[in-house]
Amino acid sequence: MNRAPMRCLALVLAAAGVLGACACGAVSHHHAGPAAGGTAAAAGPFNAADVMFLQMMIPHHRQGAELATLAETRSTRERVRTLAAAIAATQGDEAQTMAGWLRAWKQPPEAEPNAHDAHGGLHATSPEEAVTLAELHGAAFDTRFLNVLIAHQHNAVEMARTEVRTGRNAQVVELARRIDRSRSEQIRQMLTELSS
Numbered sequence: 001m002n003r004a005p006m007r008c009l010a011l012v013l014a015a016a017g018v019l020g021a022c023a024c025g026a027v028s029h030h031h032a033g034p035a036a037g038g039t040a041a042a043a044g045p046f047n048a049a050d051v052m053f054l055q056m057m058i059p060h061h062r063q064g065a066e067l068a069t070l071a072e073t074r075s076t077r078e079r080v081r082t083l084a085a086a087i088a089a090t091q092g093d094e095a096q097t098m099a100g101w102l103r104a105w106k107q108p109p110e111a112e113p114n115a116h117d118a119h120g121g122l123h124a125t126s127p128e129e130a131v132t133l134a135e136l137h138g139a140a141f142d143t144r145f146l147n148v149l150i151a152h153q154h155n156a157v158e159m160a161r162t163e164v165r166t167g168r169n170a171q172v173v174e175l176a177r178r179i180d181r182s183r184s185e186q187i188r189q190m191l192t193e194l195s196s
Contacts (some may be wrong), residue, residue, distance in 0.1 A: 040105030042171035049166035054098045061091040074141040153183040
């Protein structure tokens with residue numbers, strides 16, 4: 001087994017900084033009904049943690065989908081391209097659903113500037129990393145892409161677990177559970193790819 005990619009992974013995860021919890025306030029709101037664009041609202045009460053989770057996860061999802069699309073033309077591995085395509089499609093759909101819930105709740109799609117600072121900041125891959133990835137091809141791309149996306153999906157798992165602990169809306173919490181399971185499985189698959 002090649003140890004270099006695993007060392008690189010450790011560095012990326014350390015740089016990502018295993019996320020601090022986003023323990024948002026327990027402000028309760030009630031809303032049900034269709035959102036603009038036809039997306040049904042997440043039924044039942046919701047709290048500030050639900051809103052913050054959605055506001056943080058939507059840009060995180062969209063960035064992940066953008067990173068994943070790079071693999072289509074840059075990866076030399078069919079399994080990496082297939083996994084990346086699935087990630088891009090799933091995260092695009094989930095982001096649309098989450099944005100619809102925020103619209104239905106009459107909440108802004110993004111928090112006010114610096115609002116995430118008290119919750120550890122907006123957990124995203126740096127724009128510089130995305131630019132670097134876009135310049136790579138072949139084996140060099142695959143190694144860096146897998147490391148970056150593992151860290152990115154790890155951030156999603158941490159945000160999802162915080163929502164499960166602190167959220168109130170049943171549908172949002174269930175989405176967070178699905179995100180935890182699916183991203184954890186993606187991380188497992190990508191670690192397997194790194195070690196092959």
